[in-house]
Amino acid sequence: MARDTSHADEPVAARPMAGAVKIALLLAAAGLLIAAPFFLYPIFLMKLLCFALFAAAFNLLLGYTGLLSFGHATFFGGSAYFTAHAVKVWGWPPEFGILLGVAGAAALGLVMGAIAIRRQGIYFAMITLALSQMFFFFCLQAGFTHGEDGIQSVPRGHLFGVIDLSQTTNMYFFVLAVFALGMLVIWRFVNSPFGMILKAIRENEARAISLGYSVAEYKLGAFVMSAALAGLAGGVKALVFQFATLTDVTWQMSGEVILMTLLGGIGTLVGPVVGAGLVVTLQNYLATSDFPVTIITGLVFMACVLVFRRGIVGEFYASRLGRALGFTSER
Amino acid sequence: MGMVADHEPRVVLSARGLGKDFGGFTAVNNVNLDVQHARIHALIGPNGAGKTTVFNLLTKFLQPTRGQITLLGTDITRTRPDKVARMGMVRSFQISAVFPHLTVLENVRVALQRPAELAVQFWRPLKTLNQLNGRAEVLLEDLGLTRWRDARAADLSYGRKRVLEIATTLALDPEVLLLDEPMAGMGQEDVRMVAEIIREVARHRAVLMVEHNLSVVADICHQVTVLQRGEILAHGDYATVSADPRVRSAYMGTED
Numbered sequence: 001m002a003r004d005t006s007h008a009d010e011p012v013a014a015r016p017m018a019g020a021v022k023i024a025l026l027l028a029a030a031g032l033l034i035a036a037p038f039f040l041y042p043i044f045l046m047k048l049l050c051f052a053l054f055a056a057a058f059n060l061l062l063g064y065t066g067l068l069s070f071g072h073a074t075f076f077g078g079s080a081y082f083t084a085h086a087v088k089v090w091g092w093p094p095e096f097g098i099l100l101g102v103a104g105a106a107a108l109g110l111v112m113g114a115i116a117i118r119r120q121g122i123y124f125a126m127i128t129l130a131l132s133q134m135f136f137f138f139c140l141q142a143g144f145t146h147g148e149d150g151i152q153s154v155p156r157g158h159l160f161g162v163i164d165l166s167q168t169t170n171m172y173f174f175v176l177a178v179f180a181l182g183m184l185v186i187w188r189f190v191n192s193p194f195g196m197i198l199k200a201i202r203e204n205e206a207r208a209i210s211l212g213y214s215v216a217e218y219k220l221g222a223f224v225m226s227a228a229l230a231g232l233a234g235g236v237k238a239l240v241f242q243f244a245t246l247t248d249v250t251w252q253m254s255g256e257v258i259l260m261t262l263l264g265g266i267g268t269l270v271g272p273v274v275g276a277g278l279v280v281t282l283q284n285y286l287a288t289s290d291f292p293v294t295i296i297t298g299l300v301f302m303a304c305v306l307v308f309r310r311g312i313v314g315e316f317y318a319s320r321l322g323r324a325l326g327f328t329s330e331r
Numbered sequence: 332m333g334m335v336a337d338h339e340p341r342v343v344l345s346a347r348g349l350g351k352d353f354g355g356f357t358a359v360n361n362v363n364l365d366v367q368h369a370r371i372h373a374l375i376g377p378n379g380a381g382k383t384t385v386f387n388l389l390t391k392f393l394q395p396t397r398g399q400i401t402l403l404g405t406d407i408t409r410t411r412p413d414k415v416a417r418m419g420m421v422r423s424f425q426i427s428a429v430f431p432h433l434t435v436l437e438n439v440r441v442a443l444q445r446p447a448e449l450a451v452q453f454w455r456p457l458k459t460l461n462q463l464n465g466r467a468e469v470l471l472e473d474l475g476l477t478r479w480r481d482a483r484a485a486d487l488s489y490g491r492k493r494v495l496e497i498a499t500t501l502a503l504d505p506e507v508l509l510l511d512e513p514m515a516g517m518g519q520e521d522v523r524m525v526a527e528i529i530r531e532v533a534r535h536r537a538v539l540m541v542e543h544n545l546s547v548v549a550d551i552c553h554q555v556t557v558l559q560r561g562e563i564l565a566h567g568d569y570a571t572v573s574a575d576p577r578v579r580s581a582y583m584g585t586e587d
Contacts, residue, residue, distance in 0.1 A: 193444060193460055194453035200430045200441045207428040210390065211442050211503065212416035213450070225453070 018326025030180075037172045043240065046172055048280045049179040050237040055260040055272030056186055057229030062258070063267035064190050065222040066202040070125040070254050071112060071132030072230050075105035077248030078135060079231030084151040084244035085144050094157045094165055098178075098235040105231020106224050108135070113223035117216050129251060136249050150245035154238060171240065178236050182229055187269060189225060198222055230257075259297070263304050265311025274313050341368040343403055343537045344389065344420065344507050350397035351381075351388055351561075358384045359561040362398070364539075366507065371529065371538045373548045373569075376558035377581060382541045383425060385558065386511050389539075390422045391415045403506060417445075419506035423513060425541075427492040429499070431485035435476055438484050438495055439467040442502035467502070474498045474528060490521035494528070501532060508532065510540040514547060526551050549573070557581070 036045050054076050061067045079101030087097035116127040139145045146152075156165035165171045189195055201208045201215050209215055238244045247253065256279065264275025279297060286293045308315040317327040344366040351359040359381045366372045374382050387393040389400060391412040399408050402420055410418075430438050443463045444450040452459065471477050474494050479487060484495060493513055500508060513529065514522045522544060529538060530551050542548050548555060548569060555572045557564045565575045572578055 188456070189453045191457045192453045192455055193449045193457070194451050196433075196437070196441065196457065196460065197444060197450050200433065203430040203432055204428055206392070206424065207430065208441075209392075209413045210416055210422050210424070210428070211499070212413050212421075212445055214411070214413045218451075221451070221453070 021325045033176055037169060042168045042172045044280075044284055046175045046240040047237070047284075048277055049175050050233045050240060051257075051260065051276040051280050052273040053179050053182045053236075054230050054233035055257050055264065055276040056183060056269065057226050057233060058257045059261045059266055059268075059272040060186055060189065060229065061222060061226040062261055063271075064195065064202070065198055065219055065226075067117075067219060067223065068121070068125045068258070069116075069128045069223070069226075070251070070258070071128030071135075072227075072257050073249050073251065073253035074108055074112065074132040074135045075227040075230035076234035076237075076257070077139070077244070077246075077250075077253060078108055079105040079234035080238035080244040080248050081139060081145050081151065082231075083235035084154040084238040087157060087239070088151060088154045089144070093161060094159055094239055097157075098232065098239070101235030101238070102228050102231045105234065106228040109224045109227025109231075110220070113220045113227070117220050117223060129254070132249070132254060133251060136246070136251070139246060139249050145244070145246075148246060150243060151238075152243055154242040154244065156239050156242060165239065175236055175240060178232065182232055183269070183273075185229065190269070194218070194221065259301055261311075263301065263311055265308075265314030265317070268311070268313045268317060271311050271313035275311065278312070340370070342366065343368050344539070345401045346385075346389060346398060347401075348398040349385070349388055349395055349400065351384055351393060352396045357561060359388065359395075362558075362561075362563055364389075364556060364563075366537045366539045367554070368506075368537050369534060370553040371533045371540065371551055372554040372556065373552040374539060374541045374556050374558060375543070375545070375548060376564070379560075380558040381561040382558055383511060384561070386422060386509055386539075386541060390420065390509060392422075416503070416505075420509065421500045421503050421505040421507075422509035423493075423496050423500055423511055425511045425515070427489065427496055429484040429487075429492050429495050432483060434481050434483055435471065435479045435487070435495055436464065436467055436481065439470055439499050439502050440464070442499045443467060446503065470498045470502055474501075475524070490517045490525075493517065493521075494525065497525070497528060497532075505536060507537045507539070510538065510542075512541050512543065514542065514544050522547060545573075 058072050061069055082104040083097040083101035086092040086100045087094060112128060112131045115131065116124050119127055140147055156171060159165055159174055163170050165174060197213060197218055201213065201218055205215055234248060260275035260279045261272045262275070263278055264273065265271030282297055282300065283293055286296055304311065310318055316322045342365045346362055346364040349359060349362040350357065362385060374385060376382055384393065388395045391407065391410055395408065399406060401407065402415065402418055405418065407415055407418070430441060433441065440460055440463045443466055444460065447463055449460060449463065468477070471480055474497065476491065476495060476498060479491065484492065487495060497513065510529070514525055517525065526547050532538065552569060555569050556566045557572055557578050559581045564581055565572050565578045
């Protein structure tokens with residue numbers, strides 16, 4: 001085995017700056033997020049983090065598996081209902097409420113994925129859309145979701161029985177921790193033996209099959225993981241707003257997360273976070289102005305598609321500066 | 332290796348009455364084929380004769396309309412293509428099938444991951460896969476790819492991509508190897524090298540290859556099956572087949 005020690009490392013040697021730059025940027029981002037609630041409205045920041053995680057979870061599928069799901073609101077909004085119900089009606093502590101939301105979203109993902117996964121492209125998207133519409137009507141009709149009213153005044157409770165989450169600062173750092181954990185899971189997932197096979201499948205599916213990989217099962221694994229993480233974001237959001245609502249299971253929500261991911265740049269870890277930040281910020285500022293929100297976000301989206309085909313982050317990675325700093329984009 | 336068995340002809344892959352219809356069009360009809368261990372079997376024929384369709388049927392990328400396929404004594408007529416690969420029959424593709432954005436080493440490692448049971452771990456770091464580097468590097472060295480170990484597959488020359496594809500296929504140590512035009516579009520140098528590689532790997536496994544380069548077929552293949560319009564026109568060793576007037580008229584299109 002003397003062979004593998006001679007050059008055991010990946011070929012990063014060609015861009016020695018990459019590691020240092022990435023760590024510096026990561027630390028800067030962490031610093032900003034820790035300081036942010038003292039300067040900006042914390043609820044807004046928490047909303048931003050929830051949507052950022054949602055978009056990053058969605059990107060696991062679109063960017064790293066090559067599947068366009070048009071039903072991700074099911075996992076986001078569904079999990080919000082499960083968490084809210086468990087915490088409010090059953091009196092569960094918040095951490096278990098969120099875990100239930102994640103498990104519920106993963107189960108829904110398993111069902112939706114198992115039905116849709118053998119179809120390609122637009123057919124896959126249409127099946128996920130149809131199934132998520134069915135789930136929407138279920139939420140509209142089911143008793144525990146309270147229809148148009150949603151589940152209101154959900155108590156945030158005490159994390160691990162100690163930390164009072166009704167304190168906004170406590171809640172913010174809890175959300176930040178969940179976000180960081182979610183991003184870490186995604187990063188590990190992408191950079192793992194499983195992630196390598198996903199990449200191979202995306203690059204040449206027929207070849208992956210001819211090497212003996214049961215491609216559908218790998219895609220289903222990624223689908224369930226993506227659904228579970230979207231559920232994590234949704235469950236936390238229900239606690240942030242103390243509210244689980246029909247809005248979060250609509251097809252518009254599924255569309256919004258696609259928009260965020262494309263805006264930021266698919267196939268990059270940071271892209272969906274930036275895209276979500278942009279969309280949520282625009283919505284927040286435009287909500288108080290006279291401009292119609294959907295038209296403005298639509299225009300921004302059109303501009304991005306025309307000018308930044310790879311999304312904001314994707315375009316930066318592909319630029320001369322990005323490449324000099326050692327970034328590579330998946331696409 | 333099996334010192335005794337290698338000179339005894341042993342059929343590892345066989346097709347009986349194989350046929351495929353697309354709508355009303357019969358692309359392949361009544362194809363019988365026996366591929367033997369430690370032999371190189373060529374499938375030749377003019378363009379559109381159905382060679383690639385036969386490949387797709389044998390490897391189950393297409394479901395046959397008629398007939399039966401047996402691999403290593405097991406009926407695989409209704410088996411899924413990934414299962415067929417796991418049973419020991421691995422194919423290459425007409426258009427070079429590499430993973431373009433992976434490095435040469437990673438390409439080979441992807442093939443090694445599944446047998447090494449390092450394919451589903453989503454919680455382990457990427458460097459877990461470095462334990463496969465040793466085996467991958469031996470394969471790269473055998474096929475003369477060591478210099479390009481860390482190059483992206485997309486940046487290789489066409490000929491080297493094909494060689495990488497063979498390296499990746501061999502990583503699975505398949506019992507039966509199906510190569511779809513392994514030398515198409517290669518220069519003379521590369522053709523000689525790849526022919527030598529195929530001859531070498533066929534010492535311990537069966538090879539079925541589609542090939543247009545008849546001098547290669549004459550040189551390395553033990554058996555030749557000629558297809559025309561989806562049916563078998565002739566079968567035998569190269570000398571027999573090339574002397575057959577029907578083959579000459581069908582394949583060259585010039586003879587009386």
